[in-house]
Amino acid sequence: MLMTGFPSITHVAVTVTDLETSVPWYSRLFESEPVLDEDTGPFRHVVFAIGGGMLFGLHHFPDAVASAAFDARRPGLDHVAFGCADREELERTAKRLDSLGVRHGGVVDAHYGSGVSFKDPDGLPLEFFAPPAA
Template sequence: MAFPGLQHVALTVSDLERSTTWYAALFGADPVLDEDEDGGRFHHTVFALDGGMLFGLHTHQGRESRDRFDEQRTGLDHVSFAAGSHAELEQWARKLTELGIEHDGIKKSHYGSGISFRDPDGIALEFFAFPES
């Protein structure tokens, strides 16, 4: 049996409205779901990305720690979005700049190239493309 791919990612954010607006601009799309979960423990706003993957933003009804994200803490290091080519990375770099999102430019390595940036809570994000053959 093959191990399945990721179906969704959910991030806890400190300000759902701010993060929803920020991610909607980044994704160029509105959420497909915005509701309290059945038990009332959290609220989620969900975006549908290409390839069938979902990307969720959660708030835990005021119980969030409100700590800034730190990739050195055990847990999430970063979330990476697939780019198909170096040319696509260049397009994303331009879009991030147009949106006023700070980034490090395209960094190249033997295993691929990427652009690192952060969301309003400081959560580390990246666009990544494998080396072109």
């Protein structure tokens, strides 16, 4: 059976060490409160609706496995990027991160677009990204 088009991503979930730290941090980043906070038994998850039908979830496992800090060289998810319409919006977003006290690498330009990289309280890599100018 052929697909008519590849489906869009509906949600991303990341595992965090402390919801008491991460939920307020992401609430400030997304400028919204969670739409779901549920304990499923094996884990608790808190979910944000971040626009365009996209959900972003935070998972916390009470029996979490302690591990080394994030390493982009280890197989797994490298980062999550949130879209900006253009470089000007990206610059405004970088200033907003400054106002939130979120350290970032500044706007970095490449032939395929521009991005601002930063990390959440657990060191998980995030980015705001804008396509190249037309």
